[in-house]
Amino acid sequence: MMRLALGTLRRHRGVYAGTFLAAFLAVALLAGGGLLLFSVLTAKPPADRFAATDLVVSGAREVSLETVTTKEKKDKVKVKRKVKTERLTGAGTLPADLAGRIGALPGVATAVADAAFPVQVATPAGRVVRGTDDAPVIGHGWASAALTPYTLTGGSPPDAGRAVVDADLAARGGLVVGGELVLATRTGVRTVMISGIAAPAGRSGLAAQGALFLADSEVPAVSGLDGPTAVGVVATPGADRADLLSAVRELAGGAAVLTGAERVRADLPGALPDYIGPISIFGFVIGITAFAAVFVLTGTVTLGVRQRLRELALLRTVGATPGQLRRLLGLESVVLAAVAAVPAAPLGVLFAHVVAGRFRTLGAVPAQFTVQVNVPVLLLAGLAGVLVTFVAARIAGRRAVRVAPTQALAETATAPAGGAVVRALLALVTAGGAVSVLTFVPLDGVLGMGMSFVSCALLLCAVAALGPVLVRLLTAPVSRLAGLGGATGWLAGLVTRAESRRVAAVAVPLVLIFAINATMLLNGSLIERLTGQEQAARTAGATAQVTATGGLPLSTVDRLVALPGVTGAAATLPTRVIVAQGGKPEDYPAQGLLVAGSEPALDLDVQRVTAAGAGTTSAPEVLAGNGTFAASVTLAHQYGWRTGDRVPLWLADGHRTELRLTSVYERARGFGELVLPAALVAAHDPRGLAGTVALRYHGDVAARINADWPTLRVTPTASAAPAGDAQNQQGAWELMVVISLGFTAIAVVNTFAIATAARRREYADLRLVGATTGQLHRLAGREALITVAVGLLLGAAVTAIVVGAFSTAQDGTFRLIVDPGTYGAMLGGVALLGLLAGALPARFILRRRSLPAVAEGR
Structure with missing residues (x-):
């Protein structure tokens, strides 16, 4: 065989x-x-941050919820425990005295508290300094330099008002001992002098973060932390590691104790x-x-x-x-x-x-x-x-x-007929699955894009299963239209109607190439457009937006909104918040909100409020009141929240709080699903900086900001950049389209070539009865035109179903063509590809020097 x-x-x-x-x-x-x-x-990032330790005690880095269910069966009770976890974007802290208590244990040589916090570093001229590959800069107390270990290569350890930077950061920023740095953290902006340069053993810095060390006494005031984020432990030579691990775990309570490669998990999440x-x-x-x-x-x-x-x-x-x-x-x-x-x-x-x-x-x-x-x-x-x-x-x-x-x-x-029942059942199941996804799955949620692809794939399976039937139905009218062009078109129509299976084999890849890629491009364009529209609507009342590389501390925001001429302001602090439902924690983008002034600078289109307000309003105090929060309409519907409900939330550092829902808003795209008081976010998000400050003002406020804060950018609202990372997401979608488009395009050419090569004997017979080479070229072209038209009609039908349902789910508007330019380019590109793929193989077979072979049917 x-x-x-x-x-x-x-x-x-x-x-x-x-x-x-x-x-x-x-x-x-x-x-x-x-x-x-x-x-x-x-x-996995390297564990170099704690390379000199034997084990590390870590503050909270995830939220874990346990669900306990019991089942009674006869005389037995079965208890089932299920634990679900969600990663934090910040770092929980440990008791301030934990390092001292661990250091007193037998077998411990030293225990060092490490308070890690993000810090925005800039030169006095306003040039931001970051680590390799644009890595963040993480601040620490000088005592924790021994955990890596970092050693001085020049200068002296830091004291009050001074800092040590790692050698890589110094080289990238042109920093020297005696120079000055401007540090911005959630507690404010301060200027420090560089007292020394340090480096870990054998290298200039860490792979995924820059490091800056302050005097240990200054860390609480600069970082805003009330305790260390980790404690590094070094054992004495000859100590029993198992006993030491057990003792540290007992003393650490519920905190994680990490060893080996797991030590890296004790680092600040933003540094990984x-x-x-x-x-x-x-x-x-x-x-x-x-x-x-x-x-x-x-x-x-x-x-x-x-x-x-x-x-x-x-x-x-x-x-x-x-x-x-x-x-x-x-x-x-x-x-x-x-x-x-x-x-x-x-x-x-x-x-x-x-x-x-x-x-x-x-x-x-x-x-x-x-x-x-x-x-x-x-x-x-x-x-x-x-x-x-x-x-x-x-x-x-x-x-x-x-x-x-x-x-x-x-x-x-010809192959024996049959299989119609199986094909019909397969088409029914896949089409039913697509309808179910489009009807019952919330396409406007975080999984909307993925679910639209699933529904498109299911519809394509249904088209493939019923390919010969659907092609036969469409080929009849299309081929008759083609037949209006003369005898060649009439013959092409007859051939395509008689060979519906062959036409289907070529048309289905065209359906695939058009439907998959058009769906992804159009849905991605729709999300990008709606995000931009909602951002514009949110900030329509603002005169300008103030931003800074890395963000602004709330102390700077307070000074901005107090400027003469400012009549309204809204500062947003991006963060992540964890919400639980049914024992499962889920992470959502959120914003801390600080508002000021008599005129609103941010409009989220608030739909429902509590007694704090009445009717439909965008009152800032309703969104930003102490002890309260607001949620998007989508999230409130998903969790079944009603205004007035008290909801437990976990903030970026794992802090659990319970806030009262006071309002529900519509404009959440590119913004966030939750709105919390800015002070609460700043206290529990390691970064805690405002991303944008929207201002309403009159007079020379912009000129005053440029003069007093040269590192800030004042941008008119109309020309502000798109919100969030929508542009990066669209770029990623387009790259995936290129991958899919390239593969399926080659498949279309390949399929056309195989189908055309199979007709060598047929072409030879037509030549023997008097057909010219030009007539055969035109025949192949008309057949390709009919096949491409059928494929694009089916592809357009699949695209319309999926894109229409996806569009309706987003904002209630049914759209068949989201972006005419993109749609037309896809339509024209696939049509041109199909026509070339259908005509060129026939031209190759029918070229003059191949005529003897064609006549013999080889």
């Missing part, structure tokens, strides 16, 4: 070239996507690369690639098998059974895909590096992210490609191997 399979592959090199290319690209993309996902799942977002991004890349690979390989293999129907019939005449033919087709596919996987693996590695570099540029992944080449991942990608190709060959051969032996003597052979 193997010899026969290898012989068949050699004999039909042209037929299997398309399948080889499809498998090659599928494995390369799966390998690249797999490496990216593996790399983010296994990415965040890979939560990239996991979902690269998971989505894998999903798109896998879905497209299944579609492309199935269609390509099916076309290849259909070209060999006469050969399969001949094998039947010499005694081959359907089971033997299925094994032959399966073995051929395995060999072909395995061979394609060998060169595809290195291409996948290259693909992963290129995509990672682009995502780093967009800011969608941390700057420290690197691709890790993993052999098992590459092998799994190759195995997946082989498996998909094998399954596609088995599916394609299910009916083909039952071809009648007598068809070996006929000019053409």
